[in-house]
């Protein structure tokens with residue numbers, strides 16, 4: 491893997507014709523250290539967010555040894571990391587996946603949100619007595635970019651019944667929730683804990699673990715979240731009010747917040763038409779969230795001798811495929827002189843960028859490099875960050 495000090499050094503040396511994933515493992519390591527030092531419980535990484543070996547290595551090196559996996563392929567991959575503890579937190583799993591997880595990979599920890607799923611887990615593990623079962627409850631989503639409560643989660647009397655039934659077969663009973671990805675204010679976690687508390691009291695069960703899921707935010711051009719410290723404060727204060735013993739485990743499963751700022755995408759401009767730039771990756775590639783959900787990632791032009799006083803203009807991006815939904819509206823602020831052949835760094839795409847890219851139209855091939863400089867935005871440091879273009 492080639493290493494460069496900066497994106498400019500990389501494009502000067504390689505002049506890449508395909509898009510480049512530029513990983514900054516040191517940024518993933520910094521994020522992991524922040525979480526392991528500040529979160530008042532166990533930190534598991536949501537493997538789905540980015541499975542680059544360089545970022546996984548950095549997370550692991552910084553002390554993350556628990557991983558949340560969502561499929562057989564993810565668990566098989568994650569299980570190759572020495573000494574890991576895996577949590578299978580997808581609330582709906584095939585019978586085959588449950589068997590494989592329990593018998594081949596020694597996974598004891600499963601999420602569920604229905605009695606039918608509970609029965610599947612019991613049947614497929616042969617009535618195992620060592621299961622850690624987490625009931626996934628639906629919680630209100632507040633200030634989240636990608637709410638998740640419609641697809642998964644149980645509420646009300648159904649949730650109470652499920653907790654009681656799960657308690658009867660679980661060695662360890664947990665409650666889990668997800669406030670929605672890119673949640674920008676901590677009150678969402680406070681509201682979720684209120685639901686957890688009500689449910690524990692009404693169901694009258696002993697709960698051994700609370701898993702607050704992911705949802706912790708990163709920074710984007712169009713999204714400036716509250717400080718991570720504020721999220722931790724709300725979680726600590728809420729946990730202190732839970733009707734559980736001091737032995738109750740507290741777990742989190744961040745994906746986005748651990749890796750978002752640890753990877754950039756370097757694209758080449760194939761054509762300019764006014765304020766529209768045709769670039770060599772897009773909505774079927776690592777910019778899915780920009781095309782489909784309107785994320786505005788930070789950008790900067792990577793050109794030798796760039797006049798930093800040049801005025802900035804708002805641009806839209808078109809991806810390389812022949813599909814007209816391959817469009818990223820932005821606005822992405824770039825120097826007025828941007829032209830065909832220029833390279834652009836699109837920052838903070840580490841969460842779900844690489845993970846969501848497809849091979850549509852024969853694209854989806856990337857070069858990979860490591861960069862040693864800082865990302866355009868970091869929620870973990872303000873030291874010497876390069877300038878991201880902002881209005």
Ligand SMILES: Cc1ncc(COP(=O)(O)O)c(C=O)c1O
Pocket residue numbers: 536539558579580668670671672703704705706743744745746747841
């Ligand atoms: C069960 C579970 N845990 C954790 C995550 C990670 O979420 P985020 O990337 O918002 O931190 C997800 C994302 O979908 C999830 O489904």
